[in-house]
Amino acid sequence: MPGGGVTKFRTCPPDQLSDALEKGLKRLCTDYVDAFSTHGISDFKQIERLRGWADQAKKSGWIDTVMFTYNFRLMNAPKMKAAVDACAQAGIGLTSFKTQAGGPVKADSEAEFKLLQKFLERGFTDKQAKLKAVWENPSIASICSQMPSLAFLSANVAAARDLKSLAKNDGDCLERFAAQIRTGYCAGCGRICQAAVGGKIPVNDVRRCLMYYKDYGDRELACDLFSGLPAVARQQPTEVDYAMAEKACPQGVAIARLMVEASPLLA
Numbered sequence: 483m484p485g486g487g488v489t490k491f492r493t494c495p496p497d498q499l500s501d502a503l504e505k506g507l508k509r510l511c512t513d514y515v516d517a518f519s520t521h522g523i524s525d526f527k528q529i530e531r532l533r534g535w536a537d538q539a540k541k542s543g544w545i546d547t548v549m550f551t552y553n554f555r556l557m558n559a560p561k562m563k564a565a566v567d568a569c570a571q572a573g574i575g576l577t578s579f580k581t582q583a584g585g586p587v588k589a590d591s592e593a594e595f596k597l598l599q600k601f602l603e604r605g606f607t608d609k610q611a612k613l614k615a616v617w618e619n620p621s622i623a624s625i626c627s628q629m630p631s632l633a634f635l636s637a638n639v640a641a642a643r644d645l646k647s648l649a650k651n652d653g654d655c656l657e658r659f660a661a662q663i664r665t666g667y668c669a670g671c672g673r674i675c676q677a678a679v680g681g682k683i684p685v686n687d688v689r690r691c692l693m694y695y696k697d698y699g700d701r702e703l704a705c706d707l708f709s710g711l712p713a714v715a716r717q718q719p720t721e722v723d724y725a726m727a728e729k730a731c732p733q734g735v736a737i738a739r740l741m742v743e744a745s746p747l748l749a
């Protein structure tokens with residue numbers, strides 16, 4: 483049986499972890515994996531709960547790799563830079579996902595149109611520029627990219643094979659663009675907004691379902707995940723006061739408006 487590979491599971495109770503690993507091994511037709519990633523880690527308590535199981539499953543070491551949201555919108559935040567440097571120094575392999583940071587640039591505003599034009603003139607699309615911005619950090623070992631069609635695969639391969647780097651002002655341009663559109667992007671730091679509503683609503687999970695529904699067009703996945711959320715999140719998401727959560731949100735996301743939008747689509 484060939485060995486190695488990477489598998490990932492959705493968050494599940496510790497007593498189901500061994501089954502999740504077993505299923506991953508079967509799916510990959512292997513008897514071991516190089517990395518076993520967990521989905522949606524949002525606080526340190528969750529990490530500690532996993533640790534006991536992982537110590538049994540793996541006799542040496544603890545965290546070898548981290549897959550995390552990293553893209554042009556987040557890469558310049560001082561805390562993000564410090565975290566990436568700390569992982570690199572500790573020898574932890576970093577895999578970036580959500581590299582497109584919420585979908586393609588839409589040419590419906592002057593700023594976005596100019597950005598799109600600028601990259602097209604340099605010979606790549608805005609999507610390829612976003613990949614390059616991530617690849618140019620030597621601390622990022624790899625990118626995990628959803629490629630639902632050959633068109634996506636071809637565009638990613640073209641970007642990887644094109645050795646032309648982003649110019650300094652391309653990076654500056656992306657950074658300025660990120661600042662302009664900051665409030666339209668949820669960074670996935672769900673523990674902040676969930677704590678601000680007394681733990682009642684997993685805002686980030688609802689937001690992710692909405693993203694699958696609207697941005698990815700995968701309604702089945704969106705509704706399936708939504709149906710697994712706690713009853714209060716499904717039945718009364720608009721009856722909660724999100725003022726404190728909006729105040730705490732580092733991106734300034736209009737959370738209450740997002741819940742109003744999500745509720746009828748996903749229920």
Ligand code: SF4
Nearest residue numbers: 668669671672675731
């Ligand atoms: S809504 Fe704000 S606080 Fe909540 S996960 Fe998104 S960015 Fe973080």
